Amino acid sequence: MEIPYYDKERPDTGLYNGKAGIWLFLASEVMLFGALFSAYVLLRVGAEPGTWSMGLMNQWVGAFNTLILIASSATIVMAWVCLKLNDWKGFRKWKWATVVFAFIFLIVKWSYEWPAKFTHYDVTFVTNESAAKVYTDVLGPEFLKTQPTIWQKRFDPLKKDEKNAPASQVKLKDKPLDGHIVGYIDSEGAKHEVGAAWGIPFWSHAFAWRHDRKNIEKERDKSIRYGEDGRPVYKEGHFRDTFRDKDIKAIIFVPAHGTWDHKEKHADSGTVKYAEANHDGGHAHSDGHGYTVTIAREDISRLSSYEPAHSTFFATYYTLTGLHALHVLGGILVMLYHLLPVSRRVYEKNPVQYTNRIEITGLFWHFVDLVWIFLFPILYLL
Amino acid sequence: MSNDHSPEYYKKKFIPLIYLVGSILIVGTIITFAADKMGIAEKWGFINATIFAMSVAVVKASAVMYIFMHLKWDIKLKTISLTLGCTVIFFIGMMWLTVGSEIDSNKPGHEENTWNHVGQPEPETVPTER
Amino acid sequence: METTTQPEAEHGGHHDDHNHGHAEQSFFTKYIFSTDHKVIGIQYGVGSLFFLLVGFILIMGMRWQMAKPNTPVPVLGPILEKVYAHEIALDGEGKTVPIFKDGKITASGYNQFGAMHGTIMVFLAIVPLGFAAFGNYIVPLQIGAPDMCFPRVNMASFWAFFAGCTVMTVSFFIPGGAAQAGWTSYSPLASVIPTDGQTYWLVGMVLLITSSLLGAVNFIATIIQLRAPGMTWFRMPFFVWAQFVTAFLLLLAFPPLEAAGVMQLMDRVCDTSFFLPSGVFASGTEPMNVSGGGSPLLWQHLFWFLGHPEVYVLILPAIGMVTEIISNNTRRPIWGYTLMVGGILVLGFLSFIVWAHHMYLTGMSSKIATFFQTTTMIISIPSVILLTCLFMSLWRGAIRFNTPSMFALAFLPMFGIGGLTGLPLGFNFTDLHLHDSYYVIAHFHYVVAPGTIFALFAGIYYWFPKMTGRRMSEHWGKVHFWGSLIFMNVIFMPMFIQGFAGMSRRMSDGGATYSMINNPDVTSGALTDSVINMNSMITMGAFGMGLVQVVFIVNFFWSIRNGEKINDDNPWKATTLEWQTPTPPPHGNFLTEPKVYRGPYEYSNPDIDNGEDFIAQNDPYKSASEEQKEAEA
Ligand code: HEM
Numbered sequence A: 001m002e003i004p005y006y007d008k009e010r011p012d013t014g015l016y017n018g019k020a021g022i023w024l025f026l027a028s029e030v031m032l033f034g035a036l037f038s039a040y041v042l043l044r045v046g047a048e049p050g051t052w053s054m055g056l057m058n059q060w061v062g063a064f065n066t067l068i069l070i071a072s073s074a075t076i077v078m079a080w081v082c083l084k085l086n087d088w089k090g091f092r093k094w095k096w097a098t099v100v101f102a103f104i105f106l107i108v109k110w111s112y113e114w115p116a117k118f119t120h121y122d123v124t125f126v127t128n129e130s131a132a133k134v135y136t137d138v139l140g141p142e143f144l145k146t147q148p149t150i151w152q153k154r155f156d157p158l159k160k161d162e163k164n165a166p167a168s169q170v171k172l173k174d175k176p177l178d179g180h181i182v183g184y185i186d187s188e189g190a191k192h193e194v195g196a197a198w199g200i201p202f203w204s205h206a207f208a209w210r211h212d213r214k215n216i217e218k219e220r221d222k223s224i225r226y227g228e229d230g231r232p233v234y235k236e237g238h239f240r241d242t243f244r245d246k247d248i249k250a251i252i253f254v255p256a257h258g259t260w261d262h263k264e265k266h267a268d269s270g271t272v273k274y275a276e277a278n279h280d281g282g283h284a285h286s287d288g289h290g291y292t293v294t295i296a297r298e299d300i301s302r303l304s305s306y307e308p309a310h311s312t313f314f315a316t317y318y319t320l321t322g323l324h325a326l327h328v329l330g331g332i333l334v335m336l337y338h339l340l341p342v343s344r345r346v347y348e349k350n351p352v353q354y355t356n357r358i359e360i361t362g363l364f365w366h367f368v369d370l371v372w373i374f375l376f377p378i379l380y381l382l
Numbered sequence B: 001m002s003n004d005h006s007p008e009y010y011k012k013k014f015i016p017l018i019y020l021v022g023s024i025l026i027v028g029t030i031i032t033f034a035a036d037k038m039g040i041a042e043k044w045g046f047i048n049a050t051i052f053a054m055s056v057a058v059v060k061a062s063a064v065m066y067i068f069m070h071l072k073w074d075i076k077l078k079t080i081s082l083t084l085g086c087t088v089i090f091f092i093g094m095m096w097l098t099v100g101s102e103i104d105s106n107k108p109g110h111e112e113n114t115w116n117h118v119g120q121p122e123p124e125t126v127p128t129e130r
Numbered sequence C: 001m002e003t004t005t006q007p008e009a010e011h012g013g014h015h016d017d018h019n020h021g022h023a024e025q026s027f028f029t030k031y032i033f034s035t036d037h038k039v040i041g042i043q044y045g046v047g048s049l050f051f052l053l054v055g056f057i058l059i060m061g062m063r064w065q066m067a068k069p070n071t072p073v074p075v076l077g078p079i080l081e082k083v084y085a086h087e088i089a090l091d092g093e094g095k096t097v098p099i100f101k102d103g104k105i106t107a108s109g110y111n112q113f114g115a116m117h118g119t120i121m122v123f124l125a126i127v128p129l130g131f132a133a134f135g136n137y138i139v140p141l142q143i144g145a146p147d148m149c150f151p152r153v154n155m156a157s158f159w160a161f162f163a164g165c166t167v168m169t170v171s172f173f174i175p176g177g178a179a180q181a182g183w184t185s186y187s188p189l190a191s192v193i194p195t196d197g198q199t200y201w202l203v204g205m206v207l208l209i210t211s212s213l214l215g216a217v218n219f220i221a222t223i224i225q226l227r228a229p230g231m232t233w234f235r236m237p238f239f240v241w242a243q244f245v246t247a248f249l250l251l252l253a254f255p256p257l258e259a260a261g262v263m264q265l266m267d268r269v270c271d272t273s274f275f276l277p278s279g280v281f282a283s284g285t286e287p288m289n290v291s292g293g294g295s296p297l298l299w300q301h302l303f304w305f306l307g308h309p310e311v312y313v314l315i316l317p318a319i320g321m322v323t324e325i326i327s328n329n330t331r332r333p334i335w336g337y338t339l340m341v342g343g344i345l346v347l348g349f350l351s352f353i354v355w356a357h358h359m360y361l362t363g364m365s366s367k368i369a370t371f372f373q374t375t376t377m378i379i380s381i382p383s384v385i386l387l388t389c390l391f392m393s394l395w396r397g398a399i400r401f402n403t404p405s406m407f408a409l410a411f412l413p414m415f416g417i418g419g420l421t422g423l424p425l426g427f428n429f430t431d432l433h434l435h436d437s438y439y440v441i442a443h444f445h446y447v448v449a450p451g452t453i454f455a456l457f458a459g460i461y462y463w464f465p466k467m468t469g470r471r472m473s474e475h476w477g478k479v480h481f482w483g484s485l486i487f488m489n490v491i492f493m494p495m496f497i498q499g500f501a502g503m504s505r506r507m508s509d510g511g512a513t514y515s516m517i518n519n520p521d522v523t524s525g526a527l528t529d530s531v532i533n534m535n536s537m538i539t540m541g542a543f544g545m546g547l548v549q550v551v552f553i554v555n556f557f558w559s560i561r562n563g564e565k566i567n568d569d570n571p572w573k574a575t576t577l578e579w580q581t582p583t584p585p586p587h588g589n590f591l592t593e594p595k596v597y598r599g600p601y602e603y604s605n606p607d608i609d610n611g612e613d614f615i616a617q618n619d620p621y622k623s624a625s626e627e628q629k630e631a632e633a
């Protein structure tokens, strides 16, 4: 039995089956990503002042990946055109180029961009005093004047008016210090270095640690209960806490470049170097991390890497880009299938059908590119 | 695109179009990126910067849809145009109505606040203070 | 009789020779991993009928608990205590108790049953039965196609459904049991609920949604691409139109729920706070340690953006089936076929912009409420058009009162009651009182239970001969019909009264806590004895309903082997194409590609003088006047 119009176009609709199917599928994909976009807008518009994290993206990586995806989008049309011109060699060349670009996109994301986020931390403080103490350590006593520009960037510029709390109105203790955790001090005063995550030296900082002071209170008021295996019985929303699992008195922290303005950094070396000087240089970490600062456990209100749980922004970021990455992965699998010898046989038997398949894959791939065209500005730039 | 274009058509017309769209995409990306690096958000205000970035994105997206996705040739097919039309309408409906009702709802501090928020903590103490 | 176009005579009534020009299939590819739309349709049908029963058993347990709070459930109780023995923590105290203790249903157990009853009935029973099972079996036949457009995608769709069902079923047996946050899974509750049931629920839903999306793409593509020659849009039977619109609803409304499901999954697994506002408390004196900044209303918006179109997904295939059956059994063309097609298209379109009428109580501003109230009122117009057309079709018909037609006829007033009682819910000001009360339960059950389910029964009785070559017993069919009709109304009619009296839904003691008896000091507002006592009556109705369904189940299985054989491929003397095939249709459906000459409802047309009161769509017969016209041209 043969399904009609699986390769030829139906005269009255002008479509072969696959094309009708893929456009319908893409329509539903529009609604899928559309819902996430609406969620993004709604959550951002409704965010309380100062809670929408901004300026934390590596924009260069984002731009690089955008260009990669654009290139792959162009190569896949070229592959299709080659088929139309009966140029099998050219087709394979362009198709492989597409696959390679797609792989580069994913590799950049999965082995560089995301892991870098998971080793990058935000610390907020229990009181303004404890915050001031740490910031003095990092930036010197004048730290309010040399105020990290990241603060301005981070607090949504949409809300600049008085009523909606501009950056200057967020309390000092809630203004996060960002950087990497390179070690910790236990209750006996011994220093521990934090090794590389999964043995990959590239991520040689603490990976996805998390602490929230509320957990301590919760333990005190017994709203967290433990089962026999020592794990909380009640999931009780989100009870993963590195400070509970490890004996940590204080963390050794390297403030990141994002903490201060680059210009200022170079013009006035005092701002950056301060932490180092404060610790006599000798205090500084031996493996050449440079300007470390020690933050006591009691001073920390919340410690979180840039993981999904960090903030609504990162939650949206990972969900959107994660879903997008899954689409890229799916596209790669389909394209690899089209490069297998099996597909060659399809081509020989029915070139029209094979060309149609490539066209459909192309339509899907362009859609993936299209989503990224919107993701890049809204997640990385705005 | 229908199957009846001649090889000449692809060589002479279509491949140049691909290069054109590719350039539009690259230039668009660079423009947005450069604009952000030059700090248009501070200079023009956030809303205008958003409108700018989204307009460039829409131009890029239209180019992709029009040439790469063959809509230049296929949009005349009713199946595709009607499906896309419906999708766009429902997408806008979903976006506009959900976000609209979020903006317009009776939240603490909102003008139209008709609800008595008895038992709600003071707004300042809610978000970040501990 | 033998239709004139099909070469029936050569092939006889039945065809053992299923393979016309293709290789012999193994048992495995033929019945398990089949790509044949008819086999997949039957797979869907069996699966969804099974889950219909499961959903019903769950509700029987709950009804017992409502009628006799805290007494052991007979039969089910002891079984549950053994099978369903996991413990669940009670908040605060730190003690754990079994979900089913001494054969009684605890509040947690009640919540689980309730949540899963809704989920199973909507997503695992009615949608797969009405849309996937009947759609798969009937639609390609009715449009004269050899199969669905993408047979392998069709199979993938079924197996995704199967995986989803498995996850849902397994979730009952994991520690802590199944989801407890209602079929609507409102956050924050659903995000913070301690047991893993909700996580399973979300995974299951993502699979089910994927299945529906694949199915929807396939249906639309099939209807657009594979219509037989001559099958123009306005020669399509109304059932195909209904499936077409339904598929579009699924295609465009389901993805937002998938997105929402992924977000809620992130909330539960990755500790994000999409739906958790800042400072939300789950227990204890400290707020939860989440980043906050989420919006619980976002979930409701995304859920109901699916949710409202979803109710049309439940009802439209039913209306389509009823249309077919009514036209066939009144032996009259459908009154206002084009009007109905227009109506259903408008209905499908509007159903995307009414969703927030489920959210009037969330503190939305009057502007937004007015918008949704207006669209809701507008959408009731096409619903009324559909129903009116069906009533008009009865006028002066020579109605054959067989089982399918009786179920189809009963559908009309039952759906009417359901629809009309929706209007007070659509008005903001009345809904504020009625929302989340038993009135809502009664409203939508009138639409889905005596409505959709009756239509599905009608469809089963009607198409059973096509699938098996045998009829179901008419006598027991009528017993089933009258029993169902009576008990359905015994069950749901009193719920309107309970709702007006202010009884809330989702209370595990049937409202006893708020009754007069338990609150002697309260002078007004508490539930009176008569309202509470209706619970027992409803429960008795439910058990009666269960008994009547036994008749159906026995009849169904008995008839597969022993039913009265039909000696004709077209036992109901119907016009549409599915009856012009061998019985059951072979792989590839039609012996020769059908060609369509006329509309779907040519019954009792005085112009056509072929010795019958109907003429099949693929019958090339020309009436005298037509021949004359052609000669002139
Ligand atoms: C004239 C047509 C209809 C109108 C005006 C209408 C209106 C409404 C409204 C306003 C509600 C929300 C009530 C509340 O929660 O306070 C509701 C609930 C519901 N309706 Fe309808 N409806 C109509 C037809 C239908 C149809 C055809 C179905 C199909 C099955 C249906 C199924 C439901 C369901 C399942 C709910 C309950 C949702 C929940 O769990 O909260 N309705 N209806």
Ligand SMILES: [Cu+2]
Pocket (backbone or CB within 6 Å): C307, C308, C311, C354, C355, C357, C358
């Ligand atoms: Cu609704």
